[in-house]
Amino acid sequence: MIENLAEKLSQNPRRWLIVTGVTFVLALAIVLPQVDHLIAERSERAELLEQLAQANETAKRLPLYEQRIAEKASELAGLRDREIDDDEVAELRTWLVDAARQAGCRVRRIELSNPNERSWTDDDHPLSTPTPAKSNAKTPFRLRTRPVAFSVTGSSDEVMALLRTIDEDTRLKHTRTLDLKPVGRKTNELQLDLTLWFFALSSSQGVA
Structure with a gap:
């Protein structure tokens, strides 16, 4: 073929x-x-x-x-x-007492409360109040706010020296309340009642 x-x-x-x-x-x-x-x-x-x-x-x-x-x-x-975490609470207490004594003040009372915690969100601020609108912007961190109540007495110069020392300290803090009043009518001594908030961020997964 x-x-x-x-x-x-x-x-x-x-x-x-x-x-x-x-x-x-x-x-x-x-x-x-x-x-x-x-x-x-x-x-x-x-x-x-x-x-x-x-x-x-x-x-x-x-x-x-x-x-x-x-x-x-x-x-x-x-x-x-x-930051101030649980391991540094005793150190903070000692530092405040020493600062007061070095300024010449007498410590009347110092109380370090347990910290309050809340979720930390994007663009957050330690002093802001969380709102439902921010619920979708949560981060894996929690803000810890530890209140410290501190009361001392001393002369005006001594109290001002203590306030300067506290202000110059670089720990993350906020002065919540400050009350200054004379101890008595016939004395130059003043009583300072101070509430400080110390801040720290902790991981919600348990790792700081």
Whole structure:
């Protein structure tokens, strides 16, 4: 059968046109898959080059990221040093008593209460009151507020010296109330009643 086709083809006056057409079809059958493969390879190569360029840009920015992380870690460590946690309550009490005595004041009363806790939200403030509108902006932290009631007596200079010492202390705190009144009509001694709030953030997952 093949011999008959070959014989008919050789006798056909348009045999060169037929041969050319068949050759072209065969060429397309061979070349087209190779072209598709080449296009796929070039596309993959372009994608890899783009990924490599992005990786190089990220690598260039890595020192900047590391610097920013180090700066934030330093800031966080500084804030941690200014917090009052349960292990530092006794130290805080001792510091307040010593500060009063060094200023020349007499301590009448000092009371460190248990801390109050609430959820800490984005853009929060220690003195703000939580509202339902902020319930969706909670962070994994809780704000701990420890009230400290402190009452001393002393001269006006002694009381002012104590207040300056407390104000210069860098612990995270807020003066909630301050009441200053004379002890008696015939004395220059004053009584200072002070309520301080000391703050700390604790992790709601149990890791500070």
